[in-house]
Amino acid sequence: xxxxxxxxxxxxxxxxxxxxxxxxxxxxxxxxxxxxxxxxxxxxxxxxxxxxxxxxxxxxxxxxxxxxxxxxxxxxxxxxxxxxxxxxxxxxxxxxxxxxxxxxxxxxxxxxxxxxxxxxxxxxxxxxxxxxxxxxxxxxxxxxxxxxxxxxxxxxxxxxxxxxxxxxxxxxxxxxxxxxxxxxxxxxxxxxxxxxxxxxxxxxxxxxxxxxxxxxxxxxxxxxxxxxxxxxxxxxxxxxxxxxxxxxxxxxxxxxxxxxxxxxxxxxxxxxxxxxxxxxxxxxxxxxxxxxxxxxxxxxxxxxxxxxxxxxxxxxxxxxxxxxxxxxxxxxxxxxxxxxxxxxxxxxxxxxxxxxxxxxxxxxxxxxxxxxxxxxxxxxxxxxxxxxxxxxxxxxxxxxxxxxxxxxxxxxxxxxxxxxxxxxxxxxxxxxxxxxxxxxxxxxxxxxxxxxxxxxxxxxxxxxxxxxxxxxxxxxxxxxxxxxxxxxxxxxxxxxxx
Numbered sequence: 001x002x003x004x005x006x007x008x009x010x011x012x013x014x015x016x017x018x019x020x021x022x023x024x025x026x027x028x029x030x031x032x033x034x035x036x037x038x039x040x041x042x043x044x045x046x047x048x049x050x051x052x053x054x055x056x057x058x059x060x061x062x063x064x065x066x067x068x069x070x071x072x073x074x075x076x077x078x079x080x081x082x083x084x085x086x087x088x089x090x091x092x093x094x095x096x097x098x099x100x101x102x103x104x105x106x107x108x109x110x111x112x113x114x115x116x117x118x119x120x121x122x123x124x125x126x127x128x129x130x131x132x133x134x135x136x137x138x139x140x141x142x143x144x145x146x147x148x149x150x151x152x153x154x155x156x157x158x159x160x161x162x163x164x165x166x167x168x169x170x171x172x173x174x175x176x177x178x179x180x181x182x183x184x185x186x187x188x189x190x191x192x193x194x195x196x197x198x199x200x201x202x203x204x205x206x207x208x209x210x211x212x213x214x215x216x217x218x219x220x221x222x223x224x225x226x227x228x229x230x231x232x233x234x235x236x237x238x239x240x241x242x243x244x245x246x247x248x249x250x251x252x253x254x255x256x257x258x259x260x261x262x263x264x265x266x267x268x269x270x271x272x273x274x275x276x277x278x279x280x281x282x283x284x285x286x287x288x289x290x291x292x293x294x295x296x297x298x299x300x301x302x303x304x305x306x307x308x309x310x311x312x313x314x315x316x317x318x319x320x321x322x323x324x325x326x327x328x329x330x331x332x333x334x335x336x337x338x339x340x341x342x343x344x345x346x347x348x349x350x351x352x353x354x355x356x357x358x359x360x361x362x363x364x365x366x367x368x369x370x371x372x373x374x375x376x377x378x379x380x381x382x383x384x385x386x387x388x389x390x391x392x393x394x395x396x397x398x399x400x401x402x403x404x405x406x407x408x409x410x411x412x413x414x415x416x417x418x419x420x421x422x423x424x425x426x427x428x429x430x431x432x433x434x435x436x437x438x439x440x441x442x443x444x445x446x447x448x449x450x451x452x453x454x455x456x457x458x459x460x461x462x463x464x465x466x467x468x469x470x471x472x473x474x475x476x477x478x479x480x481x482x483x484x485x486x487x488x489x490x491x492x493x494x495x496x497x498x
Contacts, residue, residue, distance in 0.1 A: 025377055026409045027077030028360070030384070031056075031069075031398040039071070039398040041311050041369045042379045043096045043103075047126060049074060050379065053093040053105050054398060066090040068105075070128045075375075077402070082128040091120050094310075095152050097160060099187045102131060106152065106162060106185070108145060109135060117144055119162075121189040136191050139181065142166040146178040149219075150207040150255040150310060155236065156214060159192060160185040163208050163219060166196075178202045178223070182238045195238040199224065206254040206268075212261050212288055220246060220254060220266075231290060244290065250282060253307045259315070262287055267312040267323055269305075270297050279304045281325050283313065283346065294350040298342075298463060303426070303435075304329040305342070311369035314378075316405070319348040322378050324370040327357060327424065327437070336387040340424070341367045341380060343407050344439070352463065355439040356407035357421035363387065365399070376405035422489045423481050429495040432470035438490070439463050440483050447494070448478045472496055 031037040031054060039054040054069035068091055072080040086109070093107035102123045110117030118137040124130045138144070146165040153161040162185065165178035180197040197203070203223040211218060211233075219232040228248040233241040254268035263285055270282035280299025284292050299305035306329045307313075313323045327340040340357040347353060359365055364385040371379050379402045386395060404410050408420060423438035425445075436445050438460050445467060447456040458467045460481070473496070480491040 025375055025404055026402050028401040029077060036396045037398040038383055039381050039400055041381055042371050044373050053096050072128055104189050123189055134189050138166055139196060141168050147204045149205050153208060158187055163205050165203055165205050178204055180205055206252055207256050209256050209258055253309050255312050267307050269307050281305055281307050283323055296350050298344055308367045308369040314370055314372040316372050321346045322372055324367050324380055326367045335364045337364060338362050339364050341365050341382050352439050354407055357424055378403055429497040431498040434467050434469055435464055436460055437464045438481055440489055443481050443483050446480050450476055
């Protein structure tokens with residue numbers, strides 16, 4: 001993921017606001033202070049606790065700094081927090097790995113008063129006691145990173161392989177300049193080996209995986225030759241083997257995982273090049289030759305829907321696939337509009353089961369990623385931009401939400417505070433056409449005038465359906481979406497103003 005995005009969600013925290021909303025299976029909480037907070041992907045340990053890397057970036061103090069936060073959450077959301085501050089240094093941890101007895105966190109650091117930086121890792125135990133801290137300066141001639149792979153690989157000797165794109169100051173490669181660097185760690189975070197691939201053009205890494213027998217490293221990225229995206233193969237000594245074109249519509253954010261001996265599942269944004277404001281999510285299954293075995297495009301027309309910026313999908317024990325992302329992405333640092341965290345469930349044949357939308361307060365949300373839990377639930381990590389907070393402008397908060405396997409908050413009072421939508425209707429206000437995002441089978445949209453008369457019915461036959469409303473006069477309407485047995489799964493109001 002690219003550096004300017006990382007700083008939005010891997011930047012860090014001093015305190016948090018916690019709110020228990022459900023039974024032992026679901027909860028949500030915010031990390032928020034007078035600064036920018038963020039949180040990474042949750043790891044579920046065999047002791048039943050969730051562990052997360054989080055933190056806080058102070059943009060108000062005279063000197064910018066970032067603090068590391070280690071979080072330990074119970075099944076009900078009870079939280080233990082440890083703060084680790086490095087004076088005059090910004091640290092962002094990306095990856096959390098559990099070895100036999102300790103946790104290993106891997107990320108980046110840079111000194112505020114210089115242009116130097118490098119890799120940073122810490123080890124800690126189940127009680128968040130920090131055991132070691134290590135830094136590895138970037139190779140000579142490189143001062144920062146541009147992108148990093150979504151996943152860290154574990155080889156047959158239990159070593160970890162981290163792949164990044166590093167940049168040189170004042171180079172002639174252009175703005176997107178970058179050289180691929182392989183780092184190999186052992187289980188306690190010692191650096192065993194590094195290797196730089198230097199090419200004429202700048203390269204970006206999006207994600208990596210092994211081939212079927214773990215004798216090759218497959219890298220998915222761009223800039224290795226002419227074309228939009230490439231599939232690049234290396235041996236275990238990081239020697240370049242081949243460069244192949246990958247599907248041109250596959251775009252950042254992108255992640256891939258090996259599913260079985262002969263299949264890999266990936267998820268990325270699906271760019272529609274002739275429609276700038278219409279990115280979707282593409283989920284695919286491919287074989288070792290790159291042949292697409294199954295795929296599905298998720299998203300809404302005329303709206304940017306992104307896959308999660310980090311880990312965008314995970315598998316359940318039953319082989320189902322959960323995918324997360326953001327609906328109504330705005331390409332801006334501080335968007336002043338609403339967006340939604342999305343969660344989609346597919347069965348093992350890529351049949352769509354549901355898509356849910358989450359937004360507790362109408363602010364702008366950006367999904368970081370998800371993890372499927374041992375109890376079948378899903379824990380989502382996201383960020384919120386509170387554009388109404390005049391006291392702390394340009395401030396992002398972190399939000400962690402755990403839902404059950406059907407995408408719902410469950411509680412004793414059955415009245416959770418997190419707003420969950422089974423469908424979205426937009427634009428609102430609108431004009432002569434609108435779109436409905438709904439994944440329920442046999443769903444029907446019904447529009448009513450203010451007298452309660454049904455003036456339009458439309459069967460929703462796709463994940464996103466276009467509805468022609470040109471015959472309707474301007475005014476206020478209500479709407480419902482019904483499924484089998486006349487059950488209402490969503491309702492709301494709509495205004496036609498042109």
